[in-house]
Amino acid sequence: MERRTIxxxxxxxxxxxxxxxxxxxxxxxxxxRGEASLRAVLRALDLGSTLLDTADMYGPxxxxxxxxxxxxERRPDAFVSTKVGLLVGEQHIVANGRPGxxxxxxxxxxxxLQTDVxxxxxxxxxxxxxxxEETWGAMAELVRAGKVRALGLCAVGARGRRRSGAGxxxxxxxxxxxxxxxxxxxxxxxxxxxxxxxxxxxxxxWCAARGVGFLAAxxxxxxxxxxxxxxxxxxxPDDLRARHPRFTAEMMAANQPxxxxxxxxxxxxGEQVTPAQVALAWVLAQGRQVVPxxxxxxxxxxxxxxxxxxxxxxxxxxxxxxxxxxxxxxxx
Numbered sequence: 001m002e003r004r005t006i007x008x009x010x011x012x013x014x015x016x017x018x019x020x021x022x023x024x025x026x027x028x029x030x031x032x033r034g035e036a037s038l039r040a041v042l043r044a045l046d047l048g049s050t051l052l053d054t055a056d057m058y059g060p061x062x063x064x065x066x067x068x069x070x071x072x073e074r075r076p077d078a079f080v081s082t083k084v085g086l087l088v089g090e091q092h093i094v095a096n097g098r099p100g101x102x103x104x105x106x107x108x109x110x111x112x113l114q115t116d117v118x119x120x121x122x123x124x125x126x127x128x129x130x131x132x133e134e135t136w137g138a139m140a141e142l143v144r145a146g147k148v149r150a151l152g153l154c155a156v157g158a159r160g161r162r163r164s165g166a167g168x169x170x171x172x173x174x175x176x177x178x179x180x181x182x183x184x185x186x187x188x189x190x191x192x193x194x195x196x197x198x199x200x201x202x203x204x205x206w207c208a209a210r211g212v213g214f215l216a217a218x219x220x221x222x223x224x225x226x227x228x229x230x231x232x233x234x235x236x237p238d239d240l241r242a243r244h245p246r247f248t249a250e251m252m253a254a255n256q257p258x259x260x261x262x263x264x265x266x267x268x269x270g271e272q273v274t275p276a277q278v279a280l281a282w283v284l285a286q287g288r289q290v291v292p293x294x295x296x297x298x299x300x301x302x303x304x305x306x307x308x309x310x311x312x313x314x315x316x317x318x319x320x321x322x323x324x325x326x327x328x329x330x331x332x
Contacts, residue, residue: 015309016280017051017079018044018302019217019295024063034066037297041070045077047306053189053215053293055083055124056109057093064112072114081120081187081215082109083154085127085135097127099138106142120187122152123179132175133182140183151183152215155190155203169203176206187213189293192286194279195221195246195258195327200286208287216283219292221327224252225279226301227259245329254328261324265317273311276301280308282321 023037041052052070054063064082071078084105087094109118121139126132142148155172167173169190176185188207192199196218207214220226222241232249235242246255262275269278276294283292294305313321 015284015291016049016306017053017081017215017291017293018049018305019293020052020054020063020067021058022295023066023297024059036299037066038069040297040299040302041067042074043299043302044306045070045074047303048309049302049306050077051079051081051215051291051293053081055086055122056105056112057083057086057088057124060088061108061112064109068112068114075115079119080113080115081122081152082113082118083122083124084109084139085124095125095127097123097130097132097135099134099141102135102138103142106139106147110147117146118148120150120152121148122154122187122189124154125156126175132178136179136182143183150186152187152189152213153179153185155188155199167202168198169201172203173206180210185210185212187215189215189217191218192216192283192290192292193219193221194225194262194282194321194324195255204286204290207289212289214287214290216286216290216292218295219283220276220279220294222247224255225259225262226274226276227263231256245331246327248330251328251330258324258327261320265313265320268317269311274304276304277308277311278313278317278321280305281311281313282318284309285313285318 018041020041044052052067054067056064071080084102085095085097087096106118106121110116121142123135123139127135136151139148139151143151153176155169172190176188179185188203190199190203192204204214222244223229224246229252231252235247241247245251259275262278265278266273266275280292280294283290296302296305
């Protein structure tokens with residue numbers, strides 16, 4: 001399997017990673033199955049999808065504990081990415097970027113993950129009350145202490161800027177420029193998919209020009225691009241899609257042409273190729289530093305996603321995907 005590098009000096013990771021968030025966060029409590037998720041992680045490692053992406057807030061904490069069970073036996077096979085900077089309360093999430101907290105959070109993540117070192121430690125969100133340089137400096141100390149190998153930054157979602165004309169990732173790029181003065185950024189994580197290509201405008205070029213890896217979050221559009229969701233099917237109240245402006249029954253129906261286009265491309269590559277694999281192959285085609293991290297908690301989807309690394313889209317395929325209609329949401 002092809003190997004890709006996450007940032008200068010970081011370890012090589014599989015061409016398709018595994019986003020572990022759905023195993024314990026955001027996609028419906030009733031469908032969270034620890035043993036099934038553990039098998040999915042082990043299957044990903046068997047297939048060479050070695051980048052495992054988590055965060056201390058997922059659960060909270062239970063996602064890292066789950067990965068720790070797998071890493072106890074398979075640590076050499078994995079590239080471990082986790083995050084710091086967000087605290088989960090009863091009804092809210094708050095940022096905490098204080099240096100002392102960052103150091104304590106890292107030690108706690110190491111214990112839960114059952115490892116001596118984190119391959120990529122990402123700042124989930126900057127604390128508005130703490131200069132980001134101070135937070136980043138504390139994270140850099142962890143690298144020097146041998147607890148972390150490389151640092152990354154998660155982009156701030158900014159769909160609300162669609163109407164203002166401001167660049168979606170302008171704020172993230174400004175923050176990246178600031179922390180680069182303190183310690184090198186090895187990777188940036190941001191949403192990138194066929195129906196959310198905004199990172200191609202400025203954020204991905206910023207990374208490419210500096211040799212910074214790019215972790216493509218939600219490359220399957222929260223499951224929509226797999227073609228397995230039905231308009232109007234409904235979601236559990238704690239599923240993030242229950243409040244997502246693209247997952248109302250009306251908008252899911254309006255966005256079906258996107259899935260239909262992915263199906264047409266898939267059909268040209270064989271009966272076994274799926275829309276999800278085309279969507280992931282499109283993300284991979286955006287640059288050698290790009291690693292999609294589709295989220296799943298089932299072995300069969302892990303196997304399907306890993307297969308996308310072998311799918312090579314043609315110029316015709318890419319042109320057809322480029323002509324697909326832009327995704328619509330209830331804000332439109």
